[in-house]
Amino acid sequence: MLGSDLQHALAGREVTALTRAELDITDARAVSAAVAGHDVVFNTAAYTDVDGAEAHEADAFAINVTGVENVARAAATQGAKLVTISTDYVFDGAAAGPYPEDSPRDPINAYGRSKAAGEERALAAHPGGTYIVRTAWLYGAAGANFAATMLRLAASNPTVSVVDDQLGQPTWTADLAAQLIALVDADAPAGIYHGTNSGQTSWFGFARAVFEEAGLDPERVLPTDGASFARPAARPSYSVLGHGAWTRAGLAPMRPWRDALHAAAASGALAAR
Numbered sequence: 001m002l003g004s005d006l007q008h009a010l011a012g013r014e015v016t017a018l019t020r021a022e023l024d025i026t027d028a029r030a031v032s033a034a035v036a037g038h039d040v041v042f043n044t045a046a047y048t049d050v051d052g053a054e055a056h057e058a059d060a061f062a063i064n065v066t067g068v069e070n071v072a073r074a075a076a077t078q079g080a081k082l083v084t085i086s087t088d089y090v091f092d093g094a095a096a097g098p099y100p101e102d103s104p105r106d107p108i109n110a111y112g113r114s115k116a117a118g119e120e121r122a123l124a125a126h127p128g129g130t131y132i133v134r135t136a137w138l139y140g141a142a143g144a145n146f147a148a149t150m151l152r153l154a155a156s157n158p159t160v161s162v163v164d165d166q167l168g169q170p171t172w173t174a175d176l177a178a179q180l181i182a183l184v185d186a187d188a189p190a191g192i193y194h195g196t197n198s199g200q201t202s203w204f205g206f207a208r209a210v211f212e213e214a215g216l217d218p219e220r221v222l223p224t225d226g227a228s229f230a231r232p233a234a235r236p237s238y239s240v241l242g243h244g245a246w247t248r249a250g251l252a253p254m255r256p257w258r259d260a261l262h263a264a265a266a267s268g269a270l271a272a273r
């Protein structure tokens, strides 16, 4: 989902964009051959099945740790900058205010453990040239996501119950793609950045806004609590990420999530899936 929008955002530049079938990041030799000759590497590949990772943690580690380390080593050898994507799940979600970029990692679930370990490996393999960009609650034109699910459910259900006791930052993949490019173009200091749209809401608030943007009655979205939606992997109750690193690097943080959702709807990026 993100890789596809990033590819669009890079139109007009010299880019090699590879699918999983074209490059498996767990294959170190193939990664090194693919990275050769490039100045910047964006890694948007990941094991992203959050619930699946609970029972298949080794599979998640193979991609999110070993795979990411392969890309970081290859970028270091090549002298290329690396931008690799991480997650709010590297935290436990129990904070009372936005997580600064330097908050200690304390992953909430197996997927979060794999992403946290991947961050550490990438920073160790290529300390001077790695950007870790943590994101969360992504939606976009390409791929399954919460907004698309809400619109699908709206088509066949009079009401939809959505969790109101988990807070985070809905983030449009097109906005994140533009921010990743701005980071590299600005030659910002290497390190950790939080790539989420600004502000905060609950899944319930996000769902109501999706309904509004689609011209549907937001009153059809009803609040419920996370305990009613037990899933294999624990979910954070508070997942709001602080944006101080952008300002310190002289860059603007990403716009408010509600503005981004409106722009996404206007561009046709919201569709039932």
Ligand SMILES: NC(=O)c1ccc[n+]([C@@H]2O[C@H](COP(=O)([O-])OP(=O)(O)OC[C@H]3O[C@@H](n4cnc5c(N)ncnc54)[C@H](OP(=O)(O)O)[C@@H]3O)[C@@H](O)[C@H]2O)c1
Residues within 6 Å of the ligand: 001, 002, 003, 019, 020, 021, 023, 024, 025, 026, 043, 044, 045, 046, 047, 048, 063, 067, 085, 086, 087, 088, 135, 136, 137, 138, 139, 143
């Ligand atoms: N979506 C979210 O809400 C969210 C939240 C926080 C962080 N993130 C992070 O943001 C990044 C982008 O997420 P996304 O939502 O765009 O994910 P996505 O749509 O699931 O895309 C991940 C891509 O990685 C590919 N992939 C998996 N294993 C691979 C391997 N070994 N080698 C090469 N490619 C491989 C997948 O290919 P196949 O489909 O063929 O398996 C898929 O195309 C990821 O790092 C993710 O962890 C996402």
